[in-house]
Amino acid sequence: MGNVDNLKAQLIERGKQLGFPVIGIADARPFDLWLRAVEMRGKDAGKGGRGLGKLTPYPKNLMPDAEAVVVAVHPYVPHPEEFSEGIARYSAHYVEYPAARKAVEELAEVIVRGGYKVMVEPPLPAKAAAYRAGVGTFGKNGLIYVGKYGSWVTLHLILTDAPLSSDSRPQALSLCGGCRRCIEACPVHAIADDGIILPERCLRAYMLTSEFIPLDIREKLGTRLLGCDVCQMVCPRNSRITSQACLPGDGYLRLFDVYALMKALVEGHRGSIEAVASLIGSNYARPQRLLSSAIIVAGNFGKPEFVPLLIKTLRHPHPPIRAHSAWALGKIGGRDAMSALAEALKDETDQRVIQEIERAQKAAG
Numbered sequence: 633m634g635n636v637d638n639l640k641a642q643l644i645e646r647g648k649q650l651g652f653p654v655i656g657i658a659d660a661r662p663f664d665l666w667l668r669a670v671e672m673r674g675k676d677a678g679k680g681g682r683g684l685g686k687l688t689p690y691p692k693n694l695m696p697d698a699e700a701v702v703v704a705v706h707p708y709v710p711h712p713e714e715f716s717e718g719i720a721r722y723s724a725h726y727v728e729y730p731a732a733r734k735a736v737e738e739l740a741e742v743i744v745r746g747g748y749k750v751m752v753e754p755p756l757p758a759k760a761a762a763y764r765a766g767v768g769t770f771g772k773n774g775l776i777y778v779g780k781y782g783s784w785v786t787l788h789l790i791l792t793d794a795p796l797s798s799d800s801r802p803q804a805l806s807l808c809g810g811c812r813r814c815i816e817a818c819p820v821h822a823i824a825d826d827g828i829i830l831p832e833r834c835l836r837a838y839m840l841t842s843e844f845i846p847l848d849i850r851e852k853l854g855t856r857l858l859g860c861d862v863c864q865m866v867c868p869r870n871s872r873i874t875s876q877a878c879l880p881g882d883g884y885l886r887l888f889d890v891y892a893l894m895k896a897l898v899e900g901h902r903g904s905i906e907a908v909a910s911l912i913g914s915n916y917a918r919p920q921r922l923l924s925s926a927i928i929v930a931g932n933f934g935k936p937e938f939v940p941l942l943i944k945t946l947r948h949p950h951p952p953i954r955a956h957s958a959w960a961l962g963k964i965g966g967r968d969a970m971s972a973l974a975e976a977l978k979d980e981t982d983q984r985v986i987q988e989i990e991r992a993q994k995a996a997g
Contacts, residue, residue, distance in 0.1 A: 723859025931960025962992025
């Protein structure tokens with residue numbers, strides 16, 4: 633086995649080369665902080681596909697001889713809140729994370745060459761690990777803030793049996809003080825007064841899902857396809873990086889032209905779908921989920937040009953897509969939209985979709 637002090641220095645140096653300017657080491661004790669947070673959210677926190685239920689606070693359940701958790705921080709520059717006309721907004725986080733995910737695999741090779749085992753991106757609570765590793769503190773929005781980078785970071789973990797020295801140190805849980813900007817700015821009031829995040833309210837929980845999206849959530853989603861950065865955009869601690877926000881390149885923007893994306897999904901153009909998947913990951917770019925979310929964005933854009941496509945998706949085999957299409961047609965309105973809704977109502981058998989069509993007819997009428 634290699635010298636662990638030298639190994640840690642190699643990790644830090646290699647991390648800088650790979651885009652991880654901050655690396656911290658947490659020990660492999662159970663993450664009690666995460667357990668307490670789950671308890672505060674209620675016994676059902678972590679269920680319903682929100683992500684928490686897939687995590688474990690016990691590193692040694694994953695690797696019995698685990699000694700350390702390496703936390704690698706990847707900073708990035710966000711996209712602005714407003715995109716070009718007709719383009720669905722997506723958060724830079726979902727582009728940056730997959731790239732950094734590949735880079736952390738390269739970082740793990742430093743440990744492997746030292747003769748130790750690794751598990752890359754283990755299902756451990758990353759924010760709790762980052763706090764223990766001393767790389768940052770929590771914001772009231774539940775995110776980790778890392779020095780000059782603020783919360784504009786992605787966090788990546790490596791679990792290892794290498795006995796790396798821990799960087800844990802006493803520090804405040806949060807530096808937010810009495811600031812409430814994120815709480816007050818959240819469009820769906822998903823941040824409680826005590827800073828606890830309510831995942832069942834957060835917009836992100838409803839993005840790119842194939843389920844029925846509540847009516848009030850559809851309205852609040854606006855033209856967002858993936859990600860919501862409001863709480864980060866208004867945060868004073870983020871101002872240095874937020875001021876640098878920039879749009880993606882034209883090539884990436886065109887991938888999220890809502891009309892073109894919907895047309896590709898309706899007509900089954902695999903090339904367009906694969907291009908989106910290559911950017912944000914195949915898990916997010918599942919055709920049915922993309923189409924469902926794109927329909928909501930189209931409804932919120934409210935442009936008549938979407939009506940012919942929405943008339944087609946109003947006959948889609950998946951009930952939530954039909955329901956969202958009816959809602960979008962009701963928002964856009966017009967003779968063609970009203971006629972399509974009336975025709976669809978004659979054949980519809982799903983009671984939830986029938987209610988959506990009837991509600992849309994009233995909205996458009």
